[in-house]
Amino acid sequence: MNTTNLGSFVVPIITRVLTNLRAITEKGAAHAKAKKIDPASLINFRLYPDMLPFSSQIQIASDASKGCLARLAGIDAPRFEDTEKTFVELSARIDKTLAFVSSVTLDQLQGAEQRAIVIKTPSTELNFTGLTYVQGFVIPNLLFHATTAYNTLRHNGVEIGKMDFLGRS
Numbered sequence: 001m002n003t004t005n006l007g008s009f010v011v012p013i014i015t016r017v018l019t020n021l022r023a024i025t026e027k028g029a030a031h032a033k034a035k036k037i038d039p040a041s042l043i044n045f046r047l048y049p050d051m052l053p054f055s056s057q058i059q060i061a062s063d064a065s066k067g068c069l070a071r072l073a074g075i076d077a078p079r080f081e082d083t084e085k086t087f088v089e090l091s092a093r094i095d096k097t098l099a100f101v102s103s104v105t106l107d108q109l110q111g112a113e114q115r116a117i118v119i120k121t122p123s124t125e126l127n128f129t130g131l132t133y134v135q136g137f138v139i140p141n142l143l144f145h146a147t148t149a150y151n152t153l154r155h156n157g158v159e160i161g162k163m164d165f166l167g168r169s
Contacts, residue, residue: 002050002107005108005113006072006109006112006130006131006134007072007106007112009105009134010069010134010138010139011069011070011101011102013139013142014065014068014069014101014142015098015101015102016054016060016144016167017065017143017146018061018065018094018097018098018101019098019167020146020164020165020166021058021061021094021146021149021150022091022094022098022166023152023164023167024088024147024149024153024158024160024164024165025058025087025090025091025094026091027153027158027159027160027164028042028087028153028158029087029088030052030127031156031157031158031159035157037093039086039087040085040153041156042054042087042156042158042168043055043085043086043090043154045088045152045155045156046152047148047151047152047155050096051078051148052077052148053152054152054153055084055090055150056082057145057146057148057149057152058090058093058094058145058149059080059082059084060083060145061095061142061145061146061149062080062093062094062096062097063077063080064138064141064142064145065097065101065142066078066100066101067099068134068138068139068142069100069101069104069109070104070152070168071115071117071130071133072104072112072115072130072133072134073108073109073112073116073168074108074115075104075108077100078096078100080093080096080097082086086109091168112130113129113130113131114129114130115129115130116128116129117129117130117133119137136144147165150164150165
């Protein structure tokens with residue numbers, strides 16, 4: 001796979017997932033308003049006590065997306081402080097992430113499939129090439145958090161379905 005193809009592959013996936021995530025976030029807000037539910041009860045909801053809340057799922061999907069493009073392009077990702085507490089703030093975070101994703105050019109991704117990607121965590125160091133990073137880490141991680149966000153809202157009665165997750169294009 002050449003770099004143009006890597007950028008052509010990953011940017012549309014990230015864009016679609018985030019766009020659909022924003023749409024389900026907006027449906028969550030509309031549901032809370034229509035049912036007179038405190039929006040914080042949805043935003044802070046966890047599917048299980050040891051899982052992160054809906055807000056964190058959005059934040060991590062955002063971080064995975066901007067981190068991916070920044071690492072592949074060899075640039076710094078914008079920093080967001082993870083302080084979103086409302087649906088409006090969460091949607092705005094997704095919009096800021098989409099703006100960053102769209103600002104990265106295919107030229108910046110030249111050679112990205114072979115770029116060394118190193119992620120250091122408190123307990124380990126993960127080493128990838130750009131291609132294995134996208135295939136084995138970014139896409140599964142992004143889809144995990146987007147799916148968990150979707151399931152959190154669905155579990156709480158928000159009327160969303162598979163096509164909301166997949167999008168209609």
